[in-house]
Amino acid sequence: MDLGISGKTALVCASSKGxxxxxxxxxxxxxxxxxxxxxxxxxxxxxxxxxxxxxxxEVVTVAADIVSxxxxxxxxxxxxxxxILVTNAGGPPPGLWSDWDREDFIKALDANxxxxxxxxxxxxxxxxxxxxxxxxxxxxxxxxxxILALGLSNSARAGLTGFVAGTSxxxxxxxxxxxxxxxxxxxxxxxxxxxxxxxxxxxxxxxxVSAARAAGIPxxxxxxxxxxxxxxxxxxxxxxxxxxxxxxxxxxxxxIATI
Ligand code: NAP
Numbered sequence: 001m002d003l004g005i006s007g008k009t010a011l012v013c014a015s016s017k018g019x020x021x022x023x024x025x026x027x028x029x030x031x032x033x034x035x036x037x038x039x040x041x042x043x044x045x046x047x048x049x050x051x052x053x054x055x056x057x058e059v060v061t062v063a064a065d066i067v068s069x070x071x072x073x074x075x076x077x078x079x080x081x082x083x084i085l086v087t088n089a090g091g092p093p094p095g096l097w098s099d100w101d102r103e104d105f106i107k108a109l110d111a112n113x114x115x116x117x118x119x120x121x122x123x124x125x126x127x128x129x130x131x132x133x134x135x136x137x138x139x140x141x142x143x144x145x146x147i148l149a150l151g152l153s154n155s156a157r158a159g160l161t162g163f164v165a166g167t168s169x170x171x172x173x174x175x176x177x178x179x180x181x182x183x184x185x186x187x188x189x190x191x192x193x194x195x196x197x198x199x200x201x202x203x204x205x206x207x208x209v210s211a212a213r214a215a216g217i218p219x220x221x222x223x224x225x226x227x228x229x230x231x232x233x234x235x236x237x238x239x240x241x242x243x244x245x246x247x248x249x250x251x252x253x254x255x256i257a258t259i
Contacts, residue, residue: 004133004238006031009085011075012117013066016043016186019138020088022225026233027084028055035060038070066119067111067153076122083130084236085123087116092152100152101237108152112139113159120178124171127186133176134236138162141184141251168245169219177244179235184251185213186223218253 009032012024024036028051036051038044041063048059062076064071064088068240079085092108116137119216138158140147146154161180166176185191195213199206214221228250234240235248249255 001239002234003030003236005084005233005236007033008083008087009033009035009060009079009121010236011035011037011076011079011082012086012088012121014088014090015035016047019183019186019225019228020086021047022227023088023136023232025051025055025137025226025230027086027236028057028059028236030229030233031055031057032084032236033058033060033076035062035082037062037064037066038221039063051230067115069118072115072122074116076119079123081121081126081185083127083133083225084134085119085135085237086138086232087119089115091140092150092156094149096149099153100206104152105155108156109159110152112156113163116199117163120167124167124176127176128171128174131175133171133174134234134240135176135178136232137178137180138232139180139182141182141249141255143180143182144249144257145255148164157232163202165245172231172244175241177241178237179240179243179245181228181232181235182247182249182251183228184223184249184254185217186225186228186250188203188225191222202252206229216254217251221252223252225249 010027014020014035015024044061044063048061052059062075062078064074142154143157143161164178195209197198199209
């Protein structure tokens with residue numbers, strides 16, 4: 001299927017690895033020019049070189065912390081006029097509800113709510129003026145059903161979801177759609193680290209930990225960043241113009257809910 005977005009500029013934040021990279025690759029496959037970002041320059045340059053060589057698209061890289069105002073300003077400078085925005089950043093650490101103080105909450109809100117809000121505030125006006133735009137926020141299945149150890153994530157992402165619910169309805173008449181993608185367990189560094197952590201804590205073999213996690217998913221396997229990226233690219237396509245303010249769960253059916 002031709003996604004109809006060849007030649008458009010897409011800013012994909014936090015995209016040297018994992019789900020962000022999956023989105024960047026799928027958008028490059030659809031012919032988009034990319035602005036890619038991550039803090040670490042080495043992995044970012046490696047991924048960008050791979051994408052240029054594989055898909056033949058222009059890729060601009062900005063090594064910066066997307067959560068810091070200075071880093072974000074550097075990214076936005078290179079992404080002026082972007083027609084597609086994919087927001088992403090690392091998730092907050094696990095813990096117990098009684099562990100966190102105000103600073104912890106502010107950090108989580110900054111990374112997983114206020115940063116995507118600031119990025120949208122910067123790029124939505126241009127999209128609306130031009131009469132076309134797409135925003136996809138990478139959030140988490142914790143929005144649909146809380147993950148008990150991830151209270152900071154549950155809280156911050158719920159805030160972003162509320163912002164998108166209202167704002168998406170205010171910009172849709174200008175040809176701009178905003179939607180959220182809610183990942184469940186995907187095979188990325190983050191999940192590998194979590195499995196390694198559990199293996200160390202319980203003394204179980206890493207393969208046993210991963211197999212047990214996979215057994216709790218109706219598909220019985222982890223998601224792949226490539227599949228996640230293709231869903232993102234579809235939401236950014238011309239064909240997705242009637243999908244507005246939705247929260248799409250990609251979790252192999254793990255979240256038990258009727259709708
Ligand atoms: P990942 O494999 O660890 O990759 C994270 C990517 O984001 C890397 O490229 C990293 O590069 C970049 N990054 C992190 N913080 C950044 C920052 N402040 N500024 C710029 N770039 C940054 O993580 P992932 O699994 O793809 O997860 C992506 C998001 O989805 C996270 O918020 C995570 O909580 C959420 N999520 C993931 C899963 C899953 O199963 N994988 C499930 C639910 C939710 P640098 O470190 O070099 O900056």
